[in-house]
Amino acid sequence: MHARTEAPPNRPVRAVLLVMGMLAALLAAAMPTAGNAHAAVPDQYGFAYLDNPTPPPGYVPDPSRQWGSWASPSTNPVKVDQIGLGSYVVHFPQIASKAGIAHTTAVNKAAHWCQIADWRPAGSGEDVYVNCYLPSGAPDNSTFTVLYTTSSGAPATRTGSYGYVYSDISGAVLTQYNSTGAVNTVSKGSTGVWKAWLPNLGLADYSGNLQVTAVDPKRGVHCKVSEWAPGSSGQTVLVTCYDASNAPYDARWTLSYSYQRAVHGPAFPPKSFGHLWYNGSLPPLTNYNSSGATNTLGGSGAPFVVTLPSVAVPSDTAQTTAYGRGPEYCGFLAPWDRPSGTVQLYVNCFGPGGKPVKATFFTAYTSAF
Numbered sequence: 079m080h081a082r083t084e085a086p087p088n089r090p091v092r093a094v095l096l097v098m099g100m101l102a103a104l105l106a107a108a109m110p111t112a113g114n115a116h117a118a119v120p121d122q123y124g125f126a127y128l129d130n131p132t133p134p135p136g137y138v139p140d141p142s143r144q145w146g147s148w149a150s151p152s153t154n155p156v157k158v159d160q161i162g163l164g165s166y167v168v169h170f171p172q173i174a175s176k177a178g179i180a181h182t183t184a185v186n187k188a189a190h191w192c193q194i195a196d197w198r199p200a201g202s203g204e205d206v207y208v209n210c211y212l213p214s215g216a217p218d219n220s221t222f223t224v225l226y227t228t229s230s231g232a233p234a235t236r237t238g239s240y241g242y243v244y245s246d247i248s249g250a251v252l253t254q255y256n257s258t259g260a261v262n263t264v265s266k267g268s269t270g271v272w273k274a275w276l277p278n279l280g281l282a283d284y285s286g287n288l289q290v291t292a293v294d295p296k297r298g299v300h301c302k303v304s305e306w307a308p309g310s311s312g313q314t315v316l317v318t319c320y321d322a323s324n325a326p327y328d329a330r331w332t333l334s335y336s337y338q339r340a341v342h343g344p345a346f347p348p349k350s351f352g353h354l355w356y357n358g359s360l361p362p363l364t365n366y367n368s369s370g371a372t373n374t375l376g377g378s379g380a381p382f383v384v385t386l387p388s389v390a391v392p393s394d395t396a397q398t399t400a401y402g403r404g405p406e407y408c409g410f411l412a413p414w415d416r417p418s419g420t421v422q423l424y425v426n427c428f429g430p431g432g433k434p435v436k437a438t439f440f441t442a443y444t445s446a447f
């Protein structure tokens with residue numbers, strides 16, 4: 079005779095909990111976007127500085143100036159291949175995406191600019207194509223910084239705001255992001271002119287930072303911010319592009335805006351980042367330093383020296399973009415220095431014929447940490 083086994087007294091409760099758990103799992107599977115409601119912004123990113131203008135195949139650029147969101151970037155580095163005169167492909171591991179944007183800035187003592195030719199997934203990675211040019215429009219080898227980033231959902235950290243746009247020649251938005259959930263738009267003006275509208279970002283006064291990069295695979299083009307009109311309901315930005323003859327030219331372009339956030343989207347972390355806008359003066363809310371220190375501008379314009387105290391933490395990167403009417407463009411004279419925890423960025427700008435000029439500009443720096 080077998081002893082009778084009694085059911086545990088809490089079996090109905092366990093059954094209810096089991097059913098509730100199964101329902102929760104089914105709901106989670108049915109709503110995959112729910113996890114993005116408060117996402118880590120950016121979803122994925124990578125940056126690098128090509129320190130050799132004629133790299134051998136599979137070249138690993140400066141380890142102290144590259145990083146990314148993939149697993150173990152310190153042991154799984156960015157690599158660069160040169161594919162032609164002034165033409166490069168930057169291989170970012172494990173961050174394949176069909177969205178996002180890319181920026182690049184020439185780093186050269188002589189007048190050069192660099193632009194994005196394309197970016198696309200390559201297996202599990204993201205390849206970003208960069209072309210560099212002389213003032214004549216002829217391709218030429220150069221060192222440069224490059225950044226790729228993609229975001230979705232609302233940021234988990236509510237500090238500041240961030241958005242980007244990738245625009246076609248016609249003003250059609252190819253990809254965009256706005257940390258408030260609003261939709262950025264672009265309208266086409268005359269040749270080489272577009273108006274971008276970034277709703278709900280920033281403040282009514284000048285605040286934050288802008289970066290713009292030309293996107294063209296065949297022709298040398300440089301783009302910039304020619305006008306900026308902040309408002310209580312968002313930011314209006316006029317983007318203009320020029321070819322090597324300094325004539326307005328229709329090209330694709332990327333634009334990013336960040337207010338109290340790093341140039342690629344996040345805020346705290348990284349804890350070390352900053353930006354500055356020089357428009358003839360230094361508007362206070364566009365001059366930001368995450369350490370609370372005050373950034374300063376020195377030099378004669380050949381180059382300018384932007385000093386950001388207390389934020390120098392490798393690995394790190396920087397971008398710069400010219401501002402104002404006219405075909406001037408800006409880059410970096412040399413890679414940034416980091417004396418005693420201070421970042422020094424050397425911004426040089428050029429006008430027609432590659433003549434050095436004292437132009438106005440935006441610049442942004444960020445560490446990975």
